[in-house]
Amino acid sequence: MPSITKPKIPLLALEKNELGLTIRDYDGAMSTLCAGCGHDSITAAIVRSVFELSIPPHRLCKLSGIGCSSKTPTYFVSAAHGFNSVHGRMAAIASGANAANRDLHYIGVSGDGDSLSIGLGHLAHAIRRNVDMLYVIADNGVYGLTKGQFSASADLESTTKRGEPNTTPPIDPVVLALSLGATFVARAFSGDKRQLVPILKAGLTHRGFALVDVISPCVQFNDHEGSTKSYLYTREHELRATDFVPPAEEIVADVPSEGTVSVTMHSGSVITFTSLPEGYDPTDRASVIAYLDERAASHEIVTGLLYASDGTPDLHELNQTSETPLVSIPFERLCPGSAALEELQQRFT
Amino acid sequence: MGPTDVNDPSYYHRVVDCQWACPAHTNVPEYIRLIAQGRYDDAYLLNRESNVFPGILGRTCDRPCEPACRRARVDGEPVAICRLKRVTADLRGDISDRLPRSPSEKNGKRVACIGAGPASLAVANDLLPLGYSVTIFERHDAPGGLMRTNIPAFRLPSEVLDEECRAILDMGADIRYRSPVTSLRALLAEGYDAIFVGSGAPRGKELDLPGRHEETGETRIHIGIDWLESIAFGHTDSIGERVLIIGVGNTAMDCCRSSRRLGGKDIKVMARRPRGFFKASPWELEDAEEEGVEILVNHAPKRFVIEDGKLRGMEFDILEWDERAEHSRVVGNLVMPCDDVILAIGQENAFPWIERDLGLEFGEWELPIVDEVTMESTLPGVFFGGDSAWGPKNIIWAVAHAHQAAISIHNHCQGIPVTERLPDGMNLVSQKMGISQWSYSNDFNPANRQRMDHVDLARRFSRLNLEVELGFSAEQTAREVERCLNCDIQTVFRARLCIECDACIDVCPAECLTITEDGDEADLVSRLTARRLNPDQGLYVSEPLPQTRRVMVKDENICVHCGLCAERCPTAAWNMERFELRIPYAADHVPSGVS
Ligand SMILES: Cc1cc2nc3c(=O)[nH]c(=O)nc-3n(C[C@H](O)[C@H](O)[C@H](O)COP(=O)(O)OP(=O)(O)OC[C@H]3O[C@@H](n4cnc5c(N)ncnc54)[C@H](O)[C@@H]3O)c2cc1C
Ligand SMILES: Cc1ncc(C[n+]2csc(CCOP(=O)(O)OP(=O)(O)O)c2C)c(N)n1
Ligand code: SF4
Ligand code: SF4
Ligand code: SF4
Ligand SMILES: [Mg+2]
Numbered sequence: 001m002p003s004i005t006k007p008k009i010p011l012l013a014l015e016k017n018e019l020g021l022t023i024r025d026y027d028g029a030m031s032t033l034c035a036g037c038g039h040d041s042i043t044a045a046i047v048r049s050v051f052e053l054s055i056p057p058h059r060l061c062k063l064s065g066i067g068c069s070s071k072t073p074t075y076f077v078s079a080a081h082g083f084n085s086v087h088g089r090m091a092a093i094a095s096g097a098n099a100a101n102r103d104l105h106y107i108g109v110s111g112d113g114d115s116l117s118i119g120l121g122h123l124a125h126a127i128r129r130n131v132d133m134l135y136v137i138a139d140n141g142v143y144g145l146t147k148g149q150f151s152a153s154a155d156l157e158s159t160t161k162r163g164e165p166n167t168t169p170p171i172d173p174v175v176l177a178l179s180l181g182a183t184f185v186a187r188a189f190s191g192d193k194r195q196l197v198p199i200l201k202a203g204l205t206h207r208g209f210a211l212v213d214v215i216s217p218c219v220q221f222n223d224h225e226g227s228t229k230s231y232l233y234t235r236e237h238e239l240r241a242t243d244f245v246p247p248a249e250e251i252v253a254d255v256p257s258e259g260t261v262s263v264t265m266h267s268g269s270v271i272t273f274t275s276l277p278e279g280y281d282p283t284d285r286a287s288v289i290a291y292l293d294e295r296a297a298s299h300e301i302v303t304g305l306l307y308a309s310d311g312t313p314d315l316h317e318l319n320q321t322s323e324t325p326l327v328s329i330p331f332e333r334l335c336p337g338s339a340a341l342e343e344l345q346q347r348f349t
Numbered sequence: 350m351g352p353t354d355v356n357d358p359s360y361y362h363r364v365v366d367c368q369w370a371c372p373a374h375t376n377v378p379e380y381i382r383l384i385a386q387g388r389y390d391d392a393y394l395l396n397r398e399s400n401v402f403p404g405i406l407g408r409t410c411d412r413p414c415e416p417a418c419r420r421a422r423v424d425g426e427p428v429a430i431c432r433l434k435r436v437t438a439d440l441r442g443d444i445s446d447r448l449p450r451s452p453s454e455k456n457g458k459r460v461a462c463i464g465a466g467p468a469s470l471a472v473a474n475d476l477l478p479l480g481y482s483v484t485i486f487e488r489h490d491a492p493g494g495l496m497r498t499n500i501p502a503f504r505l506p507s508e509v510l511d512e513e514c515r516a517i518l519d520m521g522a523d524i525r526y527r528s529p530v531t532s533l534r535a536l537l538a539e540g541y542d543a544i545f546v547g548s549g550a551p552r553g554k555e556l557d558l559p560g561r562h563e564e565t566g567e568t569r570i571h572i573g574i575d576w577l578e579s580i581a582f583g584h585t586d587s588i589g590e591r592v593l594i595i596g597v598g599n600t601a602m603d604c605c606r607s608s609r610r611l612g613g614k615d616i617k618v619m620a621r622r623p624r625g626f627f628k629a630s631p632w633e634l635e636d637a638e639e640e641g642v643e644i645l646v647n648h649a650p651k652r653f654v655i656e657d658g659k660l661r662g663m664e665f666d667i668l669e670w671d672e673r674a675e676h677s678r679v680v681g682n683l684v685m686p687c688d689d690v691i692l693a694i695g696q697e698n699a700f701p702w703i704e705r706d707l708g709l710e711f712g713e714w715e716l717p718i719v720d721e722v723t724m725e726s727t728l729p730g731v732f733f734g735g736d737s738a739w740g741p742k743n744i745i746w747a748v749a750h751a752h753q754a755a756i757s758i759h760n761h762c763q764g765i766p767v768t769e770r771l772p773d774g775m776n777l778v779s780q781k782m783g784i785s786q787w788s789y790s791n792d793f794n795p796a797n798r799q800r801m802d803h804v805d806l807a808r809r810f811s812r813l814n815l816e817v818e819l820g821f822s823a824e825q826t827a828r829e830v831e832r833c834l835n836c837d838i839q840t841v842f843r844a845r846l847c848i849e850c851d852a853c854i855d856v857c858p859a860e861c862l863t864i865t866e867d868g869d870e871a872d873l874v875s876r877l878t879a880r881r882l883n884p885d886q887g888l889y890v891s892e893p894l895p896q897t898r899r900v901m902v903k904d905e906n907i908c909v910h911c912g913l914c915a916e917r918c919p920t921a922a923w924n925m926e927r928f929e930l931r932i933p934y935a936a937d938h939v940p941s942g943v944s
Pocket of ligand 5 (some may be wrong): 036403726844847848849850851852853854914918920921922923
């Protein structure tokens with residue numbers, strides 16, 4: 001535990017966003033994670049993203065399951081709504097919350113354990129339903145909170161801190177999401193906010209399910225020599241496959257149009273990919289999966305916004321959810337009482 | 350930019366803004382922590398080491414440290430550094446057995462000091478413990494210089510002054526009162542090994558306007574510093590009801606407030622320029638106005654109105670200034686009736702007793718040519734310091750000069766070149782007490798600056814020498830010490846340990862850290878986490894980091910020294926370490942074992 005909480009200091013050097021808030025207004029409680037945990041950097045990147053997008057704190061809903069990663073919503077945007085669910089159930093809770101109120105921004109933070117083991121089923125269905133949310137997997141290859149057992153994202157050749165090798169093949173959440181039809185898929189690294197923040201911002205503005213797998217080293221149990229998710233290994237094996245101009249920013253005139261691919265988003269804004277490997281089409285699942293397979297064979301960790309599309313209907317379209325958040329509908333209409341229920345039931349007899 | 354050289358003590362010294370700004374480089378944060386721990390004796394003695402007169406300066410210092418204080422960048426108001434200095438003097442116990450002493454065996458060298466102001470006293474303070482025989486020639490019959498003759502007792506009680514002068518004189522200085530030096534040639538002939546000139550800037554400036562010399566009887570036009578002196582010595586105890594003070598510097602403030610105590614009722618300070626361009630410190634203006642003194646701006650004195658050989662008033666041009674108060678034009682004119690006029694427009698140096706054929710050269714404004722480092726004049730063995738060197742300054746500058754002059758005098762007497770001086774040294778001590786535990790109070794305390802209480806206006810003028818400021822209460826002290834940001838507890842970085850996890854950057858409440866590619870200054874600054882608002886403040890650039898060869902950059906400007914970066918660093922690449930500036934004094938120039 002840090003000796004003090006991060007003090008709120010009225011600093012002139014801090015910029016204000018469109019709401020007149022500074023980044024300090026998006027802080028949460030003091031982190032209790034291990035010093036140097038990648039998860040804290042993801043927290044900081046989320047804080048920066050919502051600050052830069054000028055999202056009013058009370059229009060944000062943050063959700064999580066169980067794990068060190070799942071503790072992090074406490075550490076950002078104290079004034080937001082939040083739900084800390086049981087292990088692996090965040091995706092289900094988020095689906096329900098999203099259906100009930102389409103006016104909020106949803107950020108789910110989960111771990112590789114939370115999402116790829118106990119919660120895999122819920123994650124799969126949230127992707128299928130195209131729940132309108134940003135889903136962040138803080139991916140460290142271990143169960144950090146329970147002392148460093150391998151998780152389902154641990155690579156085959158990697159070892160535990162004590163040296164035992166992992167013999168079970170991994171699930172790559174990016175490939176999983178692509179094969180389930182996700183509409184926004186990215187991978188990033190907690191140690192590189194210059195890439196992470198624009199991806200989180202794009203994910204927050206995307207309509208539908210945005211999955212971001214963030215390699216997030218566990219300094220305590222998985223930052224050693226045998227790890228393939230350590231700071232050093234990630235830096236040595238990272239391959240930044242794509243770059244893009246985020247939708248909120250104006251596209252500068254001198255961006256070369258050759259070799260760029262633009263995806264028009266639901267809101268009318270455009271994501272422009274500015275650097276892509278040859279033959280790579282970020283709107284074509286098959287080409288992306290093929291590319292990932294090829295790079296995985298040479299142990300490269302592919303990062304960037306890897307896939308984006310906007311044709312697919314989201315949860316609200318699919319399920320014709322209420323346009324008015326349920327919370328704003330008068331109670332009498334929302335719950336007309338047992339007489340009305342009786343009447344309804346009569347119709348089916 | 351390449352890595353910053355943090356082995357040069359001046360890098361970390363500059364981070365301690367108050368200490369850097371103090372001419373004598375008083376270790377402010379350390380004495381504030383000592384106060385917080387209730388160690389008043391230690392806090393007093395730490396002050397004394399660098400500034401010699403903590404009780405006096407805790408009341409009267411010009412405090413260049415306060416405008417520099419980092420705290421002002423956070424909530425607009427500096428730590429009450431000066432008032433806390435007074436606390437050390439107010440609350441300390443008997444420290445007489447911890448004061449420096451002179452050895453019974455002298456070193457055989459004789460030093461003469463001219464004047465017993467703060468400059469000479471501080472020279473004596475540094476040299477007596479080394480075995481020097483110090484003789485002080487003073488024209489008056491009491492020590493202290495302008496601290497006694499000009500700073501009014503309602504700001505500086507004589508007991509405080511007496512005690513701190515005595516601490517030095519009791520070391521065995523041979524002080525000769527009523528002994529004005531009238532010839533340097535004669536003094537040189539007495540064969541002293543070195544001479545220190547601490548005679549101040551004793552002449553108040555004249556205002557030679559029409560009417561100045563037309564009074565026939567008793568004069569009612571006074572030179573400010575002479576008039577204050579005659580009050581101090583009890584020769585003056587009254588003044589007319591309507592008083593005009595010409596000038597708006599600190600002397601003017603003492604003159605108007607003294608007038609108020611001697612019977613003045615309608616007291617006006619006449620300023621040529623608009624507010625914001627006054628020389629007086631803001632707190633002195635405040636104190637004067639609190640006592641009912643009126644300050645009139647944009648009035649340029651034109652003539653003394655004398656009728657039948659008696660002062661009747663003064664005529665002024667009314668000016669209009671441009672924005673920067675550089676150019677003015679006359680827009681009107683008026684005669685202000687009055688009983689007395691006090692001229693407080695500055696002081697000058699005067700050395701009628703220094704013969705001009707001794708090889709001691711004078712430059713502009715009749716000021717001696719003095720070396721800025723060694724304080725030596727062009728006549729080897731004759732040193733200057735305090736107001737005598739470069740014109741009127743203040744007490745803390747006099748002390749700072751004196752420390753340097755004492756080193757030179759020592760070298761000169763020992764046959765070592767005066768330019769052979771020890772450089773500043775430093776020491777860094779880790780403040781880590783355990784995981785997330787620091788030896789200093791690292792939390793940010795949002796308390797506001799404590800206000801100094803004053804004696805009620807109703808009672809304030811009952812005695813001429815009633816001290817106005819009451820000093821801080823225990824509660825005020827407890828609150829004020831927590832406002833200090835401990836700028837001397839430095840963030841020390843070891844690049845080779847950093848794994849570039851960003852934890853420090855993410856946790857820093859002041860957004861002062863950045864990891865980025867190295868570049869030239871402008872380029873690097875454009876990539877900082879938060880805007881760089883103060884280019885005068887240090888910018889730390891590390892060695893290249895092991896994993897990516899990027900660099901850690903720290904903008905020192907707004908760091909609040911909370912220690913969170915060091916706490917959240919998994920590899921202890923950051924650590925919080927107390928910086929201690931090792932300032933060499935004359936005593937440090939004595940080879941150990943010899944004195
Ligand atoms: C009205 C007024 C108020 C001030 N208030 C403050 C304040 O609040 N804070 C502050 O920091 N500074 C203040 N100052 C300035 C401060 O007092 C001086 O800068 C400081 O005292 C200079 O010290 P010194 O030792 O150089 O000279 P001085 O203090 O001037 O001492 C010189 C001494 O030498 C003696 N002397 C002179 N010539 C001879 C001679 N030929 N032979 C023998 N003795 C001689 C004098 O009698 C005097 O005692 C004030 C000045 C004035 C005029
Ligand atoms: C139902 C249930 N089963 C098991 C656990 C024990 N448990 C707590 S956290 C965790 C794994 C967390 O791993 P991950 O999601 O990767 O989070 P990390 O700590 O690595 O960030 C497990 C298995 C639990 N809390 N609840
Ligand atoms: S155990 Fe690992 S994941 Fe959990 S807080 Fe510590 S470093 Fe982070
Ligand atoms: S001590 Fe460290 S964390 Fe605190 S303000 Fe300074 S650089 Fe930032
Ligand atoms: S917390 Fe420590 S290891 Fe991490 S980036 Fe900062 S200095 Fe480097
Ligand atoms: Mg994990």
